[in-house]
Amino acid sequence: MDILRITTAGSVDDGKSTLIGRLLYDTNSITKDKLEALEAASKRKGLNFTDLSLLTDGLIAEREQGITIDVAYIYFSTPSRKYIIADSPGHAEYTRNMITGASTASVFIILIDARQGITEQTRRHFYIASLLRIKEVIVCINKMDLVDYTETIYDKVQNDFQDIIDKIGFDEQQVHFIPVAAKDGDNVVYPSQAMEWYNGPSLLEYLEALSFEKETAQLPARFPVQYVIRPQEDKYHDFRGYAGRLVSGSLKEGDEVMVLPSQRSSKIKSIVRGETYVKETAGNESVIITLDDDIDVSRGNMLVKATENIDQLVTIKATICWMTDAILTTGKMYLLQHGINRIKVKVTAVGAVLDIRTLETAQGKHRFELNDIGEITLKAASPLFADIYEHNPANGNFILIDEFSNNTVAVGIIKG
Amino acid sequence: MSRDKIFPEELEHEAIYILREVAAQFERPAILFSGGKDSISLVRLAQKAFYPSRIPFPLLHIDTGHNFPETIEFRDWLVKETGAELIVRYVQDTIDDGKVQEETGKYASRNILQTVTLLDAIEEFKFDACIGGARRDEEKARAKERIFSVRDEFGQWNVKKQRPELFNILNGKINPGEHVRVFPISNWTELDVWNYIREEELDIPSIYFAHQRKIIERDGLYWPHSDYLNISADEIPFTETVRFRTVGDMTCTAAVLSQADKIDNIIDEILAATISERGARIDDKRSEAAMEKRKKEGYF
Structure with missing residues (x-):
C-alpha cells in the first residue's frame, strides 16, 4: 500500500481544521468515543x-486561542492508500512550523475563504509550496x-490565483481548484448537491486519483552511510555492512560504486533488506550494502555510482528560512546537517531577504529574523555531497544547528 | 480486499532509518519496553535494522507491579529469544523510597507514578535516548510530537519549544543532562501495527487474544478483576470472553468483549470498531488534556 503525504495551509478562519475533520468524519475515520469527546468539548x-x-488542535494553548500553533499529524486510509496529513499553522508567525509540515509533503492543500478571496496569507502559502517545489497543489x-x-x-478566485501562479509557480507544477463547503462536507468526500455547476471531483476523489511515479528512482543513486554493521559473533566474522537509506536512484548487485570523499572504487557485493538478501534496491529503502573490497568507509561517507559523480560543494548558495529569535548575520558559524552528515559552516554572505508578509525583497536588510526567507552563502569546513534542490530535492536540503543551544535554527535548500 | 501485503513498507524503512540514527547519534540509548504490541514491533524493527548484529541497545522495562502476568511472561520469553539485554526498574522501589505515594480510591493506579521511576532509571544509566513505541494516531497531544523529542533535565516536554523537524533530517544534539525520546513508529496507525505483526508473524502476549476472564463493569467499561483493583460491594465480578486491545496496567486497561482468537480476526474487529484504541485506556480519561499534562512531566 502506498502513502500519500499532504500538508494543509490556511488559518483556522479559513476552516482548515474543519476540512480535515470532515475528511476524517466522512471516511468513517473518527471513532465513536472521539466523536463523543468532540461533542462534549x-x-x-x-x-x-x-x-x-x-479534533486537530491538540494542545491546551491551541484550544485556548482557537488557532493551530504547531504541526499535527493526522492519519486516515482508504482501501487503496494511506494518507498522512500535516495540519500546519497558517499564521505568519508560525511560518517555520508550516515549512516543517510541508517539507515531507507531496501534495499541498491551500484553503481560501470564498468571502475573502485571495489574501496575503494565500500568497505566502503558495510561495512556500513553490519554494519547496511541491508539484501538486490543490486550492480549496x-x-x-x-x-x-x-x-x-x-x-x-480562480482567475485571481492565476496571477500568483504566473509570478511564483514553476513549470512542472499542477494547481487544481475545488469549491467546497467543509462545514457540511460539500465536495470534500462526497460531491456537492448545491453546486451542480461544478463537474469536477471532490477533494478525496481527486486525491485518490493522483498517481506518483517513482521519480526518485530515475535520479542518480545517492547512498549516505548511516552506520557500519560489524557483528561480534564468529559466524559473521568477515561481515562488514554499510547501513543506510537510499536517498535517490537505484543500486544493484555488481554495480561499480565510488566512496566519497575518498573516491575509492569498489563493486557492490550484496544488498541486505531486513534479514533478506536482495539483488537491487530503489525507492528510499533502508538497506545494508557490502562491498567487494576492504576499503575505508565510515558514517557520513556517501556511495554513488562511478558514472554518477557529484559536485563536492564547499561554497554553498542556498535559500533558507530562519527559524529562531536570534539573528543571523554574516560571519556567524553553524553546524550544517545534510541528511545525516554534519559539517561546520560559516555565513560568508547574506543576500536578498524576503518580507514574508508582502513577498517583496526587504531593501538593505542584511540579516535574518524569525520566519525570514532569503538567500545566503555558506563556506563549509569540508565538502558536502549534495545536489541542487531543483534537480534532486531529497539530496538538496539541509538544516543549520546552533552549536550553543543545539537547536535547529534554519532550513535550507541548495541553489548551487 | 486481499490482505496479503497491506502494510505500507515505507513505514518500515522510515523506522529502521530512525533506529540507525539513534545508534549513530547517541552513546547510551535504550528501548522503553512495555510488553505491548507497539514495543514488540520496535524490537522486531531493531533486529532488522542491525542484522546480522544484535540489537545494540538494552530494553528498559518499568515494572509497575500491576502488570498482567502474561505480559511479564512474554517479556522474559522475548528477551531469551532475541538475546537482548533487559533492565527492569520497579515502581514499588520508588514507593518504598518515599519518592511517590500510592493513589487511593477506586480509580487508584500506578500509571502516573511510573514516570518518576522512569526518570530515575534514565538518570541511573545515563540514557541519552529512550526509544518508545508511541504513535501520533493514538491521541491528540501525541499527534504533535516530533520523532526526536528533546526532554530537559527534569524529563519535561516543552511543547512550545519543539525543534522543527524538516525533511528526513534528525537533530539529536543535546546538552548534558538532557535526553531525547525517539518515536520510530510515529507515523504508524493501530492497523499498521497489526498488519505488521501479521505479515512478520510476530508473537504477542496471549491477552491480546480472546480468553475467559473475570471482569467487573464500571463507567461503561469492562475492567479486569485483580487484587490491585479497588472494587466496591456492588461491583460484582463475572466471567466473559474478552481480549485487550492495548496493554497497560491491570488497573487502567479495559477489556473488550471479543471472540477474536487469531490475528486476522483481530484486524477485522479493529476495522469494524467504533471505539478508538485509547478509548479503553482509563488513564486518558481523566481530562481532555490528560496526555499532554503527563507528557510534559516526562511520561512515556
Whole structure:
C-alpha cells in the first residue's frame, strides 16, 4: 500500500481544521468515543454544532486561542492508500512550523475563504509550496455555503490565483481548484448537491486519483552511510555492512560504486533488506550494502555510482528560512546537517531577504529574523555531497544547528 | 480486499532509518519496553535494522507491579529469544523510597507514578535516548510530537519549544543532562501495527487474544478483576470472553468483549470498531488534556 503525504495551509478562519475533520468524519475515520469527546468539548465552548476542528488542535494553548500553533499529524486510509496529513499553522508567525509540515509533503492543500478571496496569507502559502517545489497543489475555495454557492465568485478566485501562479509557480507544477463547503462536507468526500455547476471531483476523489511515479528512482543513486554493521559473533566474522537509506536512484548487485570523499572504487557485493538478501534496491529503502573490497568507509561517507559523480560543494548558495529569535548575520558559524552528515559552516554572505508578509525583497536588510526567507552563502569546513534542490530535492536540503543551544535554527535548500 | 501485503513498507524503512540514527547519534540509548504490541514491533524493527548484529541497545522495562502476568511472561520469553539485554526498574522501589505515594480510591493506579521511576532509571544509566513505541494516531497531544523529542533535565516536554523537524533530517544534539525520546513508529496507525505483526508473524502476549476472564463493569467499561483493583460491594465480578486491545496496567486497561482468537480476526474487529484504541485506556480519561499534562512531566 502506498502513502500519500499532504500538508494543509490556511488559518483556522479559513476552516482548515474543519476540512480535515470532515475528511476524517466522512471516511468513517473518527471513532465513536472521539466523536463523543468532540461533542462534549463543543458544548463546553457553547457551540450548537460539533466543531470538528477541535479534533486537530491538540494542545491546551491551541484550544485556548482557537488557532493551530504547531504541526499535527493526522492519519486516515482508504482501501487503496494511506494518507498522512500535516495540519500546519497558517499564521505568519508560525511560518517555520508550516515549512516543517510541508517539507515531507507531496501534495499541498491551500484553503481560501470564498468571502475573502485571495489574501496575503494565500500568497505566502503558495510561495512556500513553490519554494519547496511541491508539484501538486490543490486550492480549496471554502465556505461556498456563505456565498450562496455562487459560481462567479469561485471563478473570480480562480482567475485571481492565476496571477500568483504566473509570478511564483514553476513549470512542472499542477494547481487544481475545488469549491467546497467543509462545514457540511460539500465536495470534500462526497460531491456537492448545491453546486451542480461544478463537474469536477471532490477533494478525496481527486486525491485518490493522483498517481506518483517513482521519480526518485530515475535520479542518480545517492547512498549516505548511516552506520557500519560489524557483528561480534564468529559466524559473521568477515561481515562488514554499510547501513543506510537510499536517498535517490537505484543500486544493484555488481554495480561499480565510488566512496566519497575518498573516491575509492569498489563493486557492490550484496544488498541486505531486513534479514533478506536482495539483488537491487530503489525507492528510499533502508538497506545494508557490502562491498567487494576492504576499503575505508565510515558514517557520513556517501556511495554513488562511478558514472554518477557529484559536485563536492564547499561554497554553498542556498535559500533558507530562519527559524529562531536570534539573528543571523554574516560571519556567524553553524553546524550544517545534510541528511545525516554534519559539517561546520560559516555565513560568508547574506543576500536578498524576503518580507514574508508582502513577498517583496526587504531593501538593505542584511540579516535574518524569525520566519525570514532569503538567500545566503555558506563556506563549509569540508565538502558536502549534495545536489541542487531543483534537480534532486531529497539530496538538496539541509538544516543549520546552533552549536550553543543545539537547536535547529534554519532550513535550507541548495541553489548551487 | 486481499490482505496479503497491506502494510505500507515505507513505514518500515522510515523506522529502521530512525533506529540507525539513534545508534549513530547517541552513546547510551535504550528501548522503553512495555510488553505491548507497539514495543514488540520496535524490537522486531531493531533486529532488522542491525542484522546480522544484535540489537545494540538494552530494553528498559518499568515494572509497575500491576502488570498482567502474561505480559511479564512474554517479556522474559522475548528477551531469551532475541538475546537482548533487559533492565527492569520497579515502581514499588520508588514507593518504598518515599519518592511517590500510592493513589487511593477506586480509580487508584500506578500509571502516573511510573514516570518518576522512569526518570530515575534514565538518570541511573545515563540514557541519552529512550526509544518508545508511541504513535501520533493514538491521541491528540501525541499527534504533535516530533520523532526526536528533546526532554530537559527534569524529563519535561516543552511543547512550545519543539525543534522543527524538516525533511528526513534528525537533530539529536543535546546538552548534558538532557535526553531525547525517539518515536520510530510515529507515523504508524493501530492497523499498521497489526498488519505488521501479521505479515512478520510476530508473537504477542496471549491477552491480546480472546480468553475467559473475570471482569467487573464500571463507567461503561469492562475492567479486569485483580487484587490491585479497588472494587466496591456492588461491583460484582463475572466471567466473559474478552481480549485487550492495548496493554497497560491491570488497573487502567479495559477489556473488550471479543471472540477474536487469531490475528486476522483481530484486524477485522479493529476495522469494524467504533471505539478508538485509547478509548479503553482509563488513564486518558481523566481530562481532555490528560496526555499532554503527563507528557510534559516526562511520561512515556
